[in-house]
Amino acid sequence: MNRCKFLIVAAFSLVLLTCTICSQAQQEQPGPGAKPATVMPDVIAVPPAAQPSSHFDVEAATNAYLDAIPPTARSKSDAYFEGGYWLILWDFLYAAIMYFLLLHFRWSAMMRNLAERITRFKPLQTAIYIVEFLVITTVLGAPLAIYEGYIRERQYGLATQTFGPWMREQFQMLVVNIVISAIVAMVLFAIVRRLPRTWWIGGAAVSMCFLVILVMIGPVFLVPIFNKVTVLNDPRITQPILSMARANGIPAEKVYQIDASRQTTRMSANVSGFGSTMRITLNDNLLRRGSPEEIQSVMGHEMGHYVLHHIPKDVLYFSVVIVIFFACLRWLLERALARWGERWQIRDVGDTAVLPLVLLLGSVFGFVYTPFFNTHVRTSEYEADLYGLNASRQPDGFAQAAIHLGEYRKMNPGPIEEWIFFDHPSGRNRINAAMRWKAENLQLFTPKTGQ
Numbered sequence: 001m002n003r004c005k006f007l008i009v010a011a012f013s014l015v016l017l018t019c020t021i022c023s024q025a026q027q028e029q030p031g032p033g034a035k036p037a038t039v040m041p042d043v044i045a046v047p048p049a050a051q052p053s054s055h056f057d058v059e060a061a062t063n064a065y066l067d068a069i070p071p072t073a074r075s076k077s078d079a080y081f082e083g084g085y086w087l088i089l090w091d092f093l094y095a096a097i098m099y100f101l102l103l104h105f106r107w108s109a110m111m112r113n114l115a116e117r118i119t120r121f122k123p124l125q126t127a128i129y130i131v132e133f134l135v136i137t138t139v140l141g142a143p144l145a146i147y148e149g150y151i152r153e154r155q156y157g158l159a160t161q162t163f164g165p166w167m168r169e170q171f172q173m174l175v176v177n178i179v180i181s182a183i184v185a186m187v188l189f190a191i192v193r194r195l196p197r198t199w200w201i202g203g204a205a206v207s208m209c210f211l212v213i214l215v216m217i218g219p220v221f222l223v224p225i226f227n228k229v230t231v232l233n234d235p236r237i238t239q240p241i242l243s244m245a246r247a248n249g250i251p252a253e254k255v256y257q258i259d260a261s262r263q264t265t266r267m268s269a270n271v272s273g274f275g276s277t278m279r280i281t282l283n284d285n286l287l288r289r290g291s292p293e294e295i296q297s298v299m300g301h302e303m304g305h306y307v308l309h310h311i312p313k314d315v316l317y318f319s320v321v322i323v324i325f326f327a328c329l330r331w332l333l334e335r336a337l338a339r340w341g342e343r344w345q346i347r348d349v350g351d352t353a354v355l356p357l358v359l360l361l362g363s364v365f366g367f368v369y370t371p372f373f374n375t376h377v378r379t380s381e382y383e384a385d386l387y388g389l390n391a392s393r394q395p396d397g398f399a400q401a402a403i404h405l406g407e408y409r410k411m412n413p414g415p416i417e418e419w420i421f422f423d424h425p426s427g428r429n430r431i432n433a434a435m436r437w438k439a440e441n442l443q444l445f446t447p448k449t450g451q
């Protein structure tokens with residue numbers, strides 16, 4: 001959506017990403033007069049085929065859970081999710097064309113000239129250019145951003161905001177974007193100007209540092225701009241969670257709650273931050289709609305991310321990606337500027353007017369990288385799923401969470417579809433993993449007799 005790019009996108013997604021075992025949902029709000037528009041069931045009873053028995057069958061239990069989803073709800077979430085496949089393409093093309101136009105009509109060069117007329121101080125010129133660039137690209141990108149972020153979310157009953165508050169938030173995001181991007185750009189361009197040959201190594205190193213800083217400050221400084229985060233103090237919910245945390249060697253004393261219902265109906269929880277800012281947060285939709293078993297299974301999953309060090313590992317992984325990107329960038333920029341630099345009035349790599357070209361190449365890189373990114377994240381998510389099942393011992397709670405998630409994510413995709421587009425295991429695979437776990441632990445669910 002918002003078009004501030006390269007590492008910022010990666011970093012931001014890391015901050016928020018980290019996991020997000022979302023489950024969306026609802027319509028069946030507890031409030032009086034609420035209309036059930038999404039017909040996904042709120043409470044999913046354990047189907048007969050998933051009840052513990054001597055003839056427990058993993059496939060039959062999985063299918064029984066899948067059958068609990070009304071066909072209308074399934075076709076709706078399939079349509080929403082499959083529409084997202086096309087949006088990946090439209091987002092890419094839209095951004096690429098926008099960056100190309102900025103180069104082709106020399107708007108980028110004009111923005112640089114304006115910045116140079118305002119001040120002679122180079123870093124300030126870079127900052128002014130970033131302001132111009134982000135304002136213009138946000139305006140140009142608004143039609144698609146509004147459709148994707150507002151209209152479509154409303155159509156599928158996932159958004160809770162009206163247009164005014166949504167727009168206000170977009171504006172706040174733009175301001176945050178400008179501040180962070182200006183700082184990053186000032187540092188990166190200073191490096192490029194100082195190290196004309198080896199800038200890509202320095203640039204990659206500094207980008208990694210920014211990545212770590214952003215992941216670290218995200219939960220403490222960025223998230224609270226948009227949402228209220230509070231310490232959850234309902235012992236009925238926190239007690240089993242903290243007990244599970246202690247059992248798994250997690251030094252958590254607090255569980256956080258976020259008022260995600262301000263923006264969305266999706267249920268979610270996440271682990272975010274780095275080092276001392278690492279924390280586990282539950283969103284209020286999950287707290288309101290999820291059964292205790294479901295909440296515990298989700299928290300087990302989040303603790304999996306924590307114990308398996310997914311955030312530090314992701315930072316390391318994306319650092320490698322950043323280095324590869326910078327190496328490609330150097331090679332491509334030199335060739336592109338030799339060929340079209342004069343026509344676009346870009347002087348060299350250290351000229352801020354080069355930014356649309358950098359982002360154009362970044363968009364291509366990101367587009368091609370999509371399935372690999374998704375597969376990396378999905379693999380971690382699957383690890384966290386298995387960890388969560390072992391930690392929480394709530395396979396039915398986890399199946400419920402997977403179904404709630406299925407309100408905005410296709411439940412039963414083909415294997416190639418899952419490989420390309422899914423950043424979490426599909427609902428079917430998650431329920432299947434839960435039932436497989438249950439089949440091997442049936443004694444936990446069978447009432448004890450004769451004692």
Ligand SMILES: [Zn+2]
Pocket residue numbers: 018019020021301302305381384
């Ligand atoms: Zn996760």
